[in-house]
Amino acid sequence: MKSRTKWLLSGSLALSLLFSSALPLSVAEAAAVQTNAVQQSSTTAIAENELFLQEKYGIAFQAGSVTKGQFLQHIAKILKLESAESSPAFTDLNADSPYYTSAAALYEQGIITSLKVDASQPLQASSALYIAVKAAGLAELAHTYPLKKTTGALKQIGYSPAGLSLSAAQELAAAVHSGLLPSSLYKEVKGKAASPELAETLLVQILSIKGDYKHYIGYTSDADIYGKLADAYNTSDIIQSPELQTVVDTALKQNLVTGYNLKDDRYDANFVDSLSLTYGHDNLKHAVQLIGLLRSEGIRAKVQFEPKTSAFIYLKEWGEPVQSDSYKVVQIENGNYIAYAKEYDLKFEFNNAADKARFQSVILQYAKKNSEDQTGLIASSWWQPLYYSLTKLDDYIQITNNKITGKGHYYAQSFSLNEPSAAIAEGFKQLGAGLHIQSYPIWVDKPFFNYLNGEPL
Incomplete structure (x- = not known):
């Protein structure tokens, strides 16, 4: 599949311009260079995630929306959850669905908790985070969060605990603090459908947290x-x-x-x-x-x-x-x-x-x-x-x-x-x-x- 993103100059090049320019930069100019460097670094990371998932797992998202069923299927694939011992009776997913086996395996592991899957619906960014926190093995950490810590983390992604269940608020907060959700994607969460870039990033972060991503000194x-x-x-x-x-x-x-x-x-x-x-x-x-x-x-x-x-x-x-x-x-x-x-x-x-x-x-x-x-x-x-x-x-x-x-x-x-x-x-x-x-x-x-x-x- 043709890559959705182009490789850009690394962030280090932009930072080097900040410190090696012949003329001093204004505060605004320096901030702009740093912002550009961060954006370029984020773009490089997204392209790296895309290539890794393609080569290692054959996972590739098309441009546009990501369905919840696709995301569940890919979560099950990277976790090597091929089948479940039980056969949950999902209210909106038949056993002959291409997503049933993955959903059943994730349900058995407690990674999804509802019998209503919404497999054909666009994946919401918040829903992707709830799933990713559990898939990464961070649920217990999330559920230790007191209200003050939870509120502080949610502010960074534009959320308030109001209107959220306690466990949902804690899981979003843990996604922020653990690095499961990188800061470059904070603005991609509230009220939005999950982009392919967010879905890929979460898959890679799950692998990384579980020790199944790249290893290097x-x-x-x-x-x-x-x-x-x-x-x-x-x-x-x-x-x-x-x-x-x-x-x-x-x-x-x-x-x-x-x-x-x-x-x-x-x-x-x-x-x-x-x-x-x-x-x-x-x-x-x-x-x-x-x-x-x-x-x-x-x-x-x-x-x-x-x-x-x-x-x-x-x-x-x-x-x-x-x-x-x-x-x-x-x-x-x-x-x-x-x-x-x-x-x-x-x-x-x-x-x-x-x-x-x-x-x-x-x-x-x-x-x-x-x-x-x-x-x-x-x-x-x-x-x-x-x-x-x-x-x-x-x-x-x-x-x-x-x-x-x-x-x-x-x-x-x-x-x-x-x-x-x-x-x-x-x-x-x-x-x-x-x-x-x-x-x-x-x-x-x-x-x-x-x-x-x-x-x-």
Whole structure:
């Protein structure tokens, strides 16, 4: 669907004009610049919400009004409420309605409380907030509100407790104070039908409050990003998952794969695929300098640190391995070892597709080693840097990620060329009954593809 909104300049650009103008601005002019910056930031957030819901859930509102049934359907979808055990007898909604299953699931959870659904009617903004407060799990918080606190919050959106039930007034107040309703949308509530922008914002805020939105430690442009990156690295350890390792270690011993990664899905960035890349490495100094490099190139992106453990065969002829907190080995039957190395993935979500495309030229110039005595690179640059996209990119090459998921939070993955991926997946299935096996395409940089393919750098 064609986006309803256009990407505008970020608010930071407008603010920079405020502080860097050659001539001093009047109070009125400064206020106008700040207001414009806030409006632009709000527009960017709305477009970001729209893209996230489209890519992750297939949710898209058309321009114009939003019906209550559509909103209930999308609430049920993001909460993964697929069905209800009971069959409530709604007064205006039959069981064959496309909205019945969603409404029944939400009614069972107490997210809607009336047997009159009004599914075909335009969604009122206040009604959307009542539903969103309950869906976000904020009802108990709302119902602690005394009258004074409630009244103060309602004033911000033009409401008075008069004419509202106590619980309704409390829920509107909690929507304001919790940030479920952003301040940029305060004027979109009283006496109005919910706009697509408000509906999308509430869906994303529900996901965020429940911990199901994007996860990141900050932006490349943040002043404190380096400290957060160091904290994330220093508190990560070698990942251990006996259930999965039994399978993938056996695959290593049988030469089914040459290596694999262990990761924890609780660190998954959950970024939108079309704007994201994943970059793997093992050295903290390299990560710090990579962030600085992107800043120096004017590339702003969200950053998530995802701990990773890489496993591979360490041959006995390489000599006695030296172990540490970040490098462990286990000897296997033939005298070789399986080595487990602490590594990480940095997940980036860029502001736009152009910056995502530009990332590769920066890496190849400043973080790709081509000779032993090469200078002008950031610290610990690799001969075969590893970075990949889940969407197709020019000058990247498609390979396959073979992923194994167990019962818990951990998963294993092994990258392969496309041709042997089916055999690898089948081998995993034979080794690990009850595990979920996925094989899907990813697009990697050419040096890493050459490494997999046994070609020169």
